[in-house]
Amino acid sequence: MAKRIVIVGKRGRLGAALAREFASGYEVIALGREDLNLSAPVAGQLALPEFETMLNCAAATSVDWCEQNPGLAQRLNGEAAGELAEFCARRRARLVHVSTDYVFDGKSPAPLTEENAPDPVNRYGRSKRLGELAVLTASPDHLVVRVSWVFGPDRPSFIDQLIARAQSEAAVAAVADKWSAPSYTLDIAQWLHPILPERSVNGILHLCNAGRCSWKEWGEVALAAARRLGIPIRTTEVASLTLAEMKQFKALRPVHTVMATKKFQTLAGVQPRPWQEAVAAYVDRHYQTA
Numbered sequence: 001m002a003k004r005i006v007i008v009g010k011r012g013r014l015g016a017a018l019a020r021e022f023a024s025g026y027e028v029i030a031l032g033r034e035d036l037n038l039s040a041p042v043a044g045q046l047a048l049p050e051f052e053t054m055l056n057c058a059a060a061t062s063v064d065w066c067e068q069n070p071g072l073a074q075r076l077n078g079e080a081a082g083e084l085a086e087f088c089a090r091r092r093a094r095l096v097h098v099s100t101d102y103v104f105d106g107k108s109p110a111p112l113t114e115e116n117a118p119d120p121v122n123r124y125g126r127s128k129r130l131g132e133l134a135v136l137t138a139s140p141d142h143l144v145v146r147v148s149w150v151f152g153p154d155r156p157s158f159i160d161q162l163i164a165r166a167q168s169e170a171a172v173a174a175v176a177d178k179w180s181a182p183s184y185t186l187d188i189a190q191w192l193h194p195i196l197p198e199r200s201v202n203g204i205l206h207l208c209n210a211g212r213c214s215w216k217e218w219g220e221v222a223l224a225a226a227r228r229l230g231i232p233i234r235t236t237e238v239a240s241l242t243l244a245e246m247k248q249f250k251a252l253r254p255v256h257t258v259m260a261t262k263k264f265q266t267l268a269g270v271q272p273r274p275w276q277e278a279v280a281a282y283v284d285r286h287y288q289t290a
Contacts, residue, residue, distance in 0.1 A: 094139075152186060
């Protein structure tokens with residue numbers, strides 16, 4: 001009999017991918033907003049059968065929205081995560097909680113390990129750090145998984161928006177002085193497979209594709225892959241913008257948030273593929289069948 005897992009955030013970019021990819025190996029209970037309102041206390045809303053693991057992929061992820069709605073951001077990303085963690089602990093189940101590279105201040109260009117001290121620079125990052133602490137306090141079995149620049153087929157991301165713009169505009173631009181590592185949702189699902197049943201894998205774990213890039217470089221690789229596929233884009237060049245020029249941003253962005261994945265590699269014996277390969281694979285798979 002397949003083990004049962006619960007996925008919170010079934011319509012998000014990552015939650016939808018995990019619900020689909022894990023369906024062949026687990027009995028998946030996937031919850032969306034209609035099933036669980038995270039702005040209200042969660043315990044009274046959950047009537048679930050026994051389960052092994054809950055994956056919390058639900059979050060308020062708009063950095064500027066969180067800056068303008070700090071109370072609700074704290075509720076959704078912090079307090080609700082803690083309540084889910086406590087619920088799982090009472091059920092002797094494990095919570096795998098998805099967090100972000102934005103818990104770091106971004107001041108150091110060196111790859112960030114799980115031992116680096118978080119120091120978020122905006123309300124989104126602070127709300128996510130609050131959630132991390134609440135999850136880790138609730139049970140020693142719980143796991144916080146930090147990901148960055150998530151992209152995949154279930155919800156448009158930065159590169160999808162750029163490909164769409166490049167089909168109608170002769171010039172596109174992206175920020176060139178901010179660096180992290182993209183994380184492909186289908187790769188994240190593969191990385192999580194060996195980890196889910198292992199309660200000894202707890203605490204904090206970084207998951208992302210290998211390498212580092214700016215938004216500009218990320219976009220250039222995506223546009224080159226789109227052109228190879230025959231998508232009628234008007235340009236593969238991406239002009240440079242600076243963070244200082246992004247006057248529409250309401251919140252500060254951390255500059256350097258490339259995460260190291262050595263801990264994961266040691267635990268799982270898996271080397272994440274380079275982000276360039278992951279982006280090309282995504283474009284080939286998603287746009288060829290679109």
